[in-house]
Amino acid sequence: MNNFKHQQQEFLPISVNVTGKKLLIVGAGKAALSKVRSLRRFNVSITVIGIKIDPAFLEIDNIHIIHKSYDPSDLDDFFMVYACTDNRHTNEIIREHCHARNILVNLADNPRLSDFISPAVYQEEDLTIAVGSNGKNVKQSIMIRENIKKNSGPDLTGYLSLEKTSLNGEKNRDRSQKPFVPKVILAGFGPGDPELMTLKTHRYLLAADIIFHDALVDSRFLEHYPARKIAVGKRCGQHHIQQVEINQLLVSAALSGKKVVRLKGGDPLIFGRAGEELQFLAENNIDVKIVPGITSAFAAAAQYGIPLTHREIGSSVAFCVGHNIAERELPQASTLVFYMGARQQCEISNILIKKGWNKNTPVALISNVSNPQSKVVISQLDQLCQHPLLQETPLLIIVGQVVKKMPEFEEIAPRTEKKKKHIFAV
Ligand SMILES: C[S@@+](CC[C@H](N)C(=O)[O-])C[C@H]1O[C@@H](n2cnc3c(N)ncnc32)[C@H](O)[C@@H]1O
Incomplete structure (x- = not known):
């Protein structure tokens, strides 16, 4: 030896x-x-x-x-x-x-x-790329790995060419001259099934140091990412966490130089309180990049075959908040999709009928979109105060003639509950 x-x-x-x-x-x-x-x-x-x-x-x-x-x-x-x-x-x-x-x-x-050293590793499923320097230039190995990580995708050729630009130094020189700008990635996870998350969100999650996620995001799936995960959603068992605290956490993490992803269920800009976070981050001079996600309404429509618009019976669609609707102005749209309305089904029915909607208008109650336990109940407006209707959450309520276009409408209407298998939208 x-x-x-x-x-x-x-x-x-x-x-x-x-x-x-x-x-x-x-x-x-x-x-x-x-x-x-x-x-x-x-x-x-x-x-x-x-x-x-x-x-x-x-x-x-x-x-x-x-x-x-x-x-x-x-x-x-x-x-x-x-x-x-x-x-x-x-x-x-x-x-x-x-x-x-x-x-x-x-x-x-x-x-x-050392008997062994660890190269800088980038791993995605069964693909592993290890960058080593015989222990001599760890920083360079990590830098090359990070470049691969940021630019990886299903097509390897993309990041191999990127690696070349890194190795000849051009790109890295540019980067090193840039001043540090704190940044938060505000990304959508989609409705629940990880396959409905975008590749771009996936890449940012891979590169993240810290992920703040809300309750509608599958936390077990997040274990695939090495970042530290912090559950900040109301349904994450953290009922005490207030929006102001979330805002502060995002700012502190970004200022400390961490790669921060704020991950929200569905699309981050649909009923995700993103407005408040964006404003607070802007006030603290933190850059935000937004990565859209598939909102649950789109996933519900795809899963159960309900066209949200239709040339003859649905010229417009509106996304509405399901609670306190008496105090809100109802949009003039042929199809209404209510988010956060699981416990307000009766109120929604009463108000819509009062505002002139036909009491026979078909309604689809859809829970847990894109998850195996998803259910759909077909009903009509004047039946929403009756039992038993679907109370499982998260729940969407789609109101409009377009519900009739669902392939199984005749088979399961009215008010029969049916468990349905996934129909993937991709
Ligand atoms: C705070 S909002 C967030 C919406 C989210 N940003 C989106 O684009 O879908 C939460 C509401 O979204 C709806 N929702 C989210 N994910 C859902 C799912 N997988 N199945 C049914 N409804 C869902 C429910 O109405 C739930 O109460």
Whole structure:
């Protein structure tokens, strides 16, 4: 081994099967934190041992944190070890202990003495791109990885050409001259089924450091993204979180230099209180880029085959708030789609009839659009105060003659509930 000590280090790029393996991180400071963040997306068991534990560890799920000083017996049973203490000498001792046990070890502060190093990895499903520099130019590897990440898509050729421009330096020189501008990406997740999310939103989520998401967003699916996730929706069990607090969180995260995505269900500009967030961010000189999403009304129409407009019976469509409608002006449109009206079905019916809508106007109540548990109930305006109607949420109410054009209208009207399988809109 000693013969190799002063030679140029070479690392063989291989992909190690770590499924279910136990990984140990000794040290609980910033270096350890960054290792944990990159390892978390793998199906491994991570244990962290340290005396001074960085508070950020407490926000990370599914890791074992042991508050104690290091002892060689801690290494037993571990597949790989990361020596991440802030003491170079201690890391070298851990290395010796690992070698005595034939355990591969990485020294956070010393690639030369490490048995393995981690390249900057970009991963999307089964595609993995690893950028390494034999531990010599980590920053450059990360920069190339970030470029790939930002520009990746189903077509690899796009980002390969981009990588070339990065390597010859042109693009990067431009970037480094730009002053730091804090930024928030306001993106739509679509109605629930992740397949209905746009590729652009997906790319921003991949590149994000932090994702603030609301309750209509599938939080399990978000686990695919390495960013820290913060649920700020009213239905996320965070009833106490007020809009002003969300605004403040967005501003602080953007000012701290993080890549921030504010992710909303459906389209962010439809009943998403985006107006208030946009205004607050603008007042704090934070740039906002908006990425649209498929609003739930479009997804409902697609899933159940209801044309929202129709050449003969539906020349216009309006999206309306379902609550307090007595106090609001009703739009003059052939089709009305009510959001947030699950508990106001009777009120909607009474007011529309009072305002001159025919009591026989067909109505579709549609819950959980694009999710497997989605249901549809077909009724008519004067029946909305009767039971049993659909109370499940989230719920949309589509009112208008166009509902009759739904392929199964005759079969399921009136007031029969039917579970329906997905009809994907894409
Ligand atoms: C605060 S609004 C947000 C709307 C969202 N920005 C959009 O474009 O769909 C929430 C309301 O949207 C509707 N909604 C959102 N997702 C839905 C879904 N998957 N199924 C049915 N309704 C949904 C419901 O009316 C719910 O009360």
